[in-house]
Every structure is written in C-alpha cells, then in structure tokens.
Amino acid sequence: MTTHLPSLLISIPDGVIDLGWGHPSPRLHPTDALAAAAQSVLGTQSAVPLQYGAVQGFGPLLESLAAWLSSQESYAGAVAPESLFLTAGASAAIDLATTLCSTAGDTVIVEEPTYYLIGQIFIDHGLNVVGVPTDADGLDTGALADLLESAESPRPKLLYTIPTYQNPNGSVLPLERRRHLVQLAQRHGFTIIADEVYQLLHYGTLPPPPMAMLDDSPDGCVVSLGSFSKILSPGLRLGWVHANPCIIRRFVDSGVAASGGGLSHFAATLAHAMLDSGSLQANVDTLRRVYGQRHDDVANLLRAELPDTVQFTPPGGGYFYWLAFRDGIDTDALLTAARESGVSYRPGTAFSASGGFTDALRISISLYETDELAEGIRRLATALRAHGTR
Numbered sequence: 001m002t003t004h005l006p007s008l009l010i011s012i013p014d015g016v017i018d019l020g021w022g023h024p025s026p027r028l029h030p031t032d033a034l035a036a037a038a039q040s041v042l043g044t045q046s047a048v049p050l051q052y053g054a055v056q057g058f059g060p061l062l063e064s065l066a067a068w069l070s071s072q073e074s075y076a077g078a079v080a081p082e083s084l085f086l087t088a089g090a091s092a093a094i095d096l097a098t099t100l101c102s103t104a105g106d107t108v109i110v111e112e113p114t115y116y117l118i119g120q121i122f123i124d125h126g127l128n129v130v131g132v133p134t135d136a137d138g139l140d141t142g143a144l145a146d147l148l149e150s151a152e153s154p155r156p157k158l159l160y161t162i163p164t165y166q167n168p169n170g171s172v173l174p175l176e177r178r179r180h181l182v183q184l185a186q187r188h189g190f191t192i193i194a195d196e197v198y199q200l201l202h203y204g205t206l207p208p209p210p211m212a213m214l215d216d217s218p219d220g221c222v223v224s225l226g227s228f229s230k231i232l233s234p235g236l237r238l239g240w241v242h243a244n245p246c247i248i249r250r251f252v253d254s255g256v257a258a259s260g261g262g263l264s265h266f267a268a269t270l271a272h273a274m275l276d277s278g279s280l281q282a283n284v285d286t287l288r289r290v291y292g293q294r295h296d297d298v299a300n301l302l303r304a305e306l307p308d309t310v311q312f313t314p315p316g317g318g319y320f321y322w323l324a325f326r327d328g329i330d331t332d333a334l335l336t337a338a339r340e341s342g343v344s345y346r347p348g349t350a351f352s353a354s355g356g357f358t359d360a361l362r363i364s365i366s367l368y369e370t371d372e373l374a375e376g377i378r379r380l381a382t383a384l385r386a387h388g389t390r
C-alpha cells in the first residue's frame with residue numbers, strides 16, 4: 001500500500017537548498033552503531049527494553065549519563081544521577097516543565113530573538129509571552145532586571161533562555177550574566193528553563209557550564225535541558241532534565257511518568273548501550289570535527305560571497321549563523337527572490353514575538369554538506385543582487 005502521508009518533519013521543494021532547517025545531516029546518523037546497540041539490547045535483555053520503564057528514566061542510563069556528563073569539559077563539574085530525569089527530547093521537557101511550573105494566564109519571559117518553534121508551546125499552555133532584549137552576549141540581564149523592577153511588569157513564573165550557542169543568533173551567555181540571571185530568579189521567584197541542547201557541540205573555546213551548575217538555591221530555580229537529538233539522532237526522542245533534586249522529584253511525580261513510565265524508555269536503553277561501548281563519545285567527536293570544519297567553511301564562504309553590509313559573528317558551536325543586513329533589506333521580502341534563485345532560509349521575524357528582526361535571517365550548517373552550503377550561499381548572493389535591482 002502506498003501512502004501520501006509524510007514520514008518526516010522536514011519538507012523542502014525540489015531544487016531548493018533550504019538553509020533554514022536545523023536538522024542533522026542524514027549521513028551523520030550513527031546508523032551502524034545504533035543497529036549494534038539495538039542488537040545487543042534486544043538480544044540480551046528483552047524483558048527490560050520492551051517493558052514500561054522506571055519513572056525517573058532508565059536507571060543504568062541515568063548513572064552512565066551522569067558519569068559521562070561529569071567528564072565533559074563543557075560541564076566543568078560533577079553531575080549526580082539524582083539531578084537527572086530522562087525526557088522525550090527538549091521539546092517535550094519544555095512542555096512538561098511548563099505544565100509543572102505554571103498555570104494558564106501566567107507570564108513567561110523569552111529572549112528576543114528566540115527559537116521560533118518555542119512560542120507555540122507556551123501559547124498551548126495559555127501563557128502570556130513577554131520578550132526581553134539580547135545583545136552579542138545573549139540575554140541582557142540588566143534590561144531584565146529593569147523589567148522585573150518596573151511596577152507595570154507582570155510577575156513571570158518562567159523564563160526561557162538558550163544560553164549556549166543560542167538559536168538563532170549563536171551567542172553565549174557569559175558566566176557573570178549566568179550568575180546574575182540565577183540571582184534574579186531567586187529574588188523574583190521564577191523558574192529558569194535553560195535550553196542547552198548545543199552545550200556539547202563546541203568547536204573551539206569552551207562555553208561556561210550549564211545553568212543548573214550555578215543554581216545554589218535550596219529548592220532549585222533552574223531546569224537545564226540536554227538532548228540526544230543533537231549528539232545522537234533526533235528520531236530517538238530522548239533528552240534529559242538536569243536540576244536540583246527537589247525539581248527532579250516534581251518531574252518524577254508527574255502524571256505522564258506515573259501512567260506511561262519513563263519517557264522514551266526503549267531509546268534510553270539504546271543510548272545506554274551507545275554510551276557504555278564508547279560509541280556516543282566517538283559520535284560526539286565526529287560531530288564536533290565535521291560541524292567545526294563546516295562552520296569554518298561557511299564563515300569563509302559568507303565573507304567571499306556576500307557584501308560587507310551583511311554582518312555576522314561566527315558562533316563558537318551549535319548550528320546557526322545569524323546574518324544581519326545593515327543596508328535595510330527586509331528578509332521577508334528577500335525570500336521571494338531567494339526561492340526564485342533556489343535557496344531558502346528562516347527570516348528574522350520568525351524568531352520574534354513582536355515582529356522584530358526584519359533585517360536578519362538564520363541559516364544552519366547542520367543539514368547540508370559543505371559543497372551544497374556553498375551553492376546555497378552563492379544562490380543567496382544571486383538573490384540579493386536580483387532583489388537589489390527590482
């Protein structure tokens with residue numbers, strides 16, 4: 001039987017290089033290692049991987065993940081198994097954190113710009129979404145402090161931030177701002193959801209440690225999120241919450257875990273086999289090497305192909321380049337010429353709750369190999385010329 005229903009989230013018209021998608025290259029999926037993991041997991045202990053899992057997540061993965069994260073340079077400290085909870089990826093974790101920490105009508109603060117698919121999760125929960133500005137160093141905690149002190153500002157229950165290799169602008173929140181943010185959460189009584197899915201994808205200088213490492217409040221005020229989507233494969237739908245054990249207990253006690261058991265339990269058994277065999281570390285090493293090279297290639301291509309009026313800062317990790325057009329070009333309007341030239345991207349307005357960033361766009365280095373990225377960037381340059389002569 002043939003079906004016309006799609007298999008994948010991604011959809012790209014024929015002939016178009018869509019630089020907008022932040023999905024991994026299919027050739028970088030560790031297919032053989034995952035097949036070996038599935039073989040070993042199902043061959044030796046099928047009663048475990050195919051049953052309902054423990055509510056906090058598959059215990060052996062919690063233990064080996066804690067040890068592995070503790071050994072990572074970008075974690076800079078020990079992670080205890082008691083401070084982890086396994087999730088069905090960061091998106092599901094944000095949804096569950098929002099369920100546990102807010103009620104409809106509450107306010108959530110987000111960065112301007114922020115990850116363009118996140119707003120809908122907060123809207124699903126009936127939250128009031130308020131933006132705060134960012135600069136080259138990420139969230140402007142001074143502007144946030146002013147907002148929180150102002151009499152008119154609604155008291156937020158949640159703040160959503162992407163502190164490391166921000167999506168879309170690639171910024172990294174410095175240590176001092178991270179500390180300031182934790183102090184503000186403690187003083188004003190809100191929970192920080194720190195979406196740190198790119199924390200382990202660094203290509204040079206290390207980022208500061210995850211926000212949960214800096215949370216010294218007795219009951220915790222930070223929910224740090226990691227994801228196997230960015231270090232293994234997104235189809236596994238597996239990630240983790242890293243937080244004070246008081247916060248972890250709230251996730252463990254959630255209705256969804258009580259009824260369905262640990263989230264993405266089968267995927268967790270595969271990730272455990274990958275971790276214990278060393279395949280996960282080998283995969284992360286490969287991703288850093290391949291994406292790191294692409295990242296340098298893209299910086300050179302952008303410099304060579306685009307006019308000086310297009311400004312960008314090569315990010316130190318993650319997937320995204322944020323291009324700012326200093327000559328007043330509207331990137332929503334440019335999209336028509338871009339598609340005619342066979343290229344696409346995410347316009348800046350997609351990342352703003354208030355319709356800002358009309359002069360910016362995001363491209364990703366993750367999906368295409370360097371030769372296709374080069375062709376896409378050349379097509380973008382052609383589109384710019386065509387747009388300019390209209």
Ligand SMILES: Cc1ncc(COP(=O)(O)O)c(C=O)c1O
Binds near residue numbers: 022115234
């Ligand atoms: C900042 C950010 N958060 C979350 C996600 C989705 O993560 P997951 O696949 O773990 O749900 C992405 C994917 O692009 C992302 O960029």
